Amino acid sequence: TEVTEKLEEVVMIWIKQIRQVLVESEQMRREADDIGPTAELEYWKTRMSSFSSLLDEIKSSRVKKIISILQAARSKTLKQWKELDSNITIVANEAKDNVKYLYTLDKFFGPLAKASPVTMMEHIPSLMNTVCMIYCTSPYYNTSERMTSLLLKITNQMINTCKTYLCEG
Numbered sequence: 001t002e003v004t005e006k007l008e009e010v011v012m013i014w015i016k017q018i019r020q021v022l023v024e025s026e027q028m029r030r031e032a033d034d035i036g037p038t039a040e041l042e043y044w045k046t047r048m049s050s051f052s053s054l055l056d057e058i059k060s061s062r063v064k065k066i067i068s069i070l071q072a073a074r075s076k077t078l079k080q081w082k083e084l085d086s087n088i089t090i091v092a093n094e095a096k097d098n099v100k101y102l103y104t105l106d107k108f109f110g111p112l113a114k115a116s117p118v119t120m121m122e123h124i125p126s127l128m129n130t131v132c133m134i135y136c137t138s139p140y141y142n143t144s145e146r147m148t149s150l151l152l153k154i155t156n157q158m159i160n161t162c163k164t165y166l167c168e169g
Helices: 001-026 037-058 063-070 077-103 104-114 117-137 144-168
Strands: none
Touching: 001 063, 001 077, 037 077, 037 104, 063 077, 077 104, 077 117, 077 144, 104 117, 104 144, 117 144
């Protein structure tokens, strides 16, 4: 029982740390008013990396051994652990999925950032079709909040590109 208590203490520390990571990940993002869509992709790539690493750690043999010992001891901390494990898996899957879908837009980011306004306009219909596809098929990115944020960033990039074109022309 002494070993079980020590392991429960360790798991409770992990639970507290993981909850903190989850809480921080759900806080509002502070972004500049004029950032483009590349920032959205970078945000999700960073999030995917962080949560994938955390998931790898949770699935490590060291952690699995501790959890199996606590299962054998019928520890009450396991209910919280399993819930957090599930939450981390969901958040990691969301980030991975969002990166996958946002990468389909990556081919438009260059023309949006470097083209003339006329050339940029040629890319808008296929860009909007791709955004529509993301909205219709992504299990995580299809909220009005996410779409508004993405469309705002696309618009910001178009405005910045036009400003640059006007100032250099």
